[in-house]
Amino acid sequence: LNNRAEPSRSGKPLLERLAGSTAGPPPVWLMRQAGRYLPEYRELRASAGSFLELCYTPELAAEVTLQPVRRFAIDAAILFSDILVVPDALGIEVRFVAGEGPQLEPVRTRSRVERLDPDRVRTHLAPVIETVRRVRADLPAKVALIGFAGAPWTVAAYAIEGCGSRDFLEARRLARSQPELVAELIDVLCEATIAYLIAQIDAGAEVVQLFDSWAGVLPTDELERWCLEPARRIVTQIGAERPGVPVILFPRGAGVSYPCFADLGPAGLALDTTVPIDWAARSLSRPGLCLQGNLDPVALLGPEAAMLESARTILEATAGRPHIFNLGHGVLPDTRPETVSRLVSYLKSVEL
């Protein structure tokens, strides 16, 4: 536990909520709260090099992380980075092509998987860890710092497919036809992800969120093997090695299988836009489990009254249990920053 930043739970609404408190209005942060919809981000982005260079430049990445904290009365900053820095660190070539999404060197053979080097995570991702350290030092006292990583299946899906995809057919096909090979890849990714998250925690991340953005493309039996089992391992190992640090799972698209993720014992469970919030409040009822979500980001592009009504529905359904307000997916690039301000101030002032 050397080098670990001191926990400072008291006084941070997000951490109190993740520890089971229900006092006061729910804390709020938004997925992709830093990014393209903010003019200050676009300005900084235009002067930086590639997207990965931005992620690997602590001064700039810390600035981007802090931008939404300066603008909005949000309760958490989330490290500005990308889930694909882990495959990049492992030695898989990753390129972000503007307007096309990420391109990766496809990983589909045993010999390629065997050449992946989990030890590179600590060295290659040292600049990201330095970003965490800087952000933590500069955060207002009440604002918590969230670290994150992509879940092994989601990262494996990109690495196998070689790019983003609607259905990740090549990844699912390989998982079905060569499960031992994919198990080996998932295993390497689990190890790298745990090391990476622990490094973030030791540098000052007070919460970590695991993004399984493509859990929703898998049928049940494969969800168990490729998503639930790795999440169990990560939650358990972080719980053992850094006890008390809350883990939030975000198994996007898990639908009917959300309760299986609740059963893994994370502090928080992030709901995607399609999860009926009243069903979640009823069915994801492990004592103390903090729900997070799940306003549709599209609501921020529509009329304000309808957006606030949708937000209110979420607050009403989750009243009386630990809940962190968030979107069910990331802030959309067309969102007006004023709309985010309006939403956050509504959440801070609403009386149910």
Add this chain to the structure above:
Amino acid sequence: LNNRAEPSRSGKPLLERLAGSTAGPPPVWLMRQAGRYLPEYRELRASAGSFLELCYTPELAAEVTLQPVRRFAIDAAILFSDILVVPDALGIEVRFVAGEGPQLEPVRTRSRVERLDPDRVRTHLAPVIETVRRVRADLPAKVALIGFAGAPWTVAAYAIEGCGSRDFLEARRLARSQPELVAELIDVLCEATIAYLIAQIDAGAEVVQLFDSWAGVLPTDELERWCLEPARRIVTQIGAERPGVPVILFPRGAGVSYPCFADLGPAGLALDTTVPIDWAARSLSRPGLCLQGNLDPVALLGPEAAMLESARTILEATAGRPHIFNLGHGVLPDTRPETVSRLVSYLKSVEL
């Protein structure tokens, strides 16, 4: 009811199952059972004109519909057509560009919606109706004929977006910002869809399936308005105008909201690949409701033993209740026809 083909339920396993029978092995058909994975389809397709011309040429479309019936011991033929023939009939320009997916003239304004002409459905889609008539005349005695249409939301999503999409953001945005306009479009599509399905029934379709392929992009409150309400209207009106003709709903991605579709009272409910089959058998328990699905099409690309094991899991979970075996999504183009043969003969011979 003039011109209506006589129902001939007795002796057709698919129709008996949809009427609540559980006797014998489950009937089987596969979504996209006609199509690119079949060499005889590819040959015919190469000699035809555009994809829409193929859909509008009864001789060829009937031949394509019948191809899988000749090859496999399946219990149903499904009309070979496309969900986008309805917007095409309404006057929205639709083009199928090889390798790019469908391109549509985007429909985003009131004046454009008001110029859509539901009366064109019967005339413009007369060749499709003629295809139904021909197929029905040529079908083996035990094989049922399934007609289909896209659900209003899914068709509206394509029409608004102007193309396929991972998240149908423009469609969701318009639904949120101009709900009255989208309601008007959905209304026209409901009317056109009902007229189209009834024409298919009168020409010989013995079952109709409503494909809501993009139900899964909507949050709950919008799912109610854009998917459940139109499905309710369609199920109710077909039930009233053509009593006894079973309707199968396929709200792909509906997840936790599947029970709401069961509550609409369709004869059948098609499950996508992500629905846990044991959960479905337990939770979608309206007496007599026939479940359909839901093997992952990717299973047909992997080892045979694993495919048959997955199929068996589905049979075991649905034993003792009405169930039609199917995939949870369409047959993939890389599927070997021999694999489909193997799957079908397994299903016909397995003892649980």
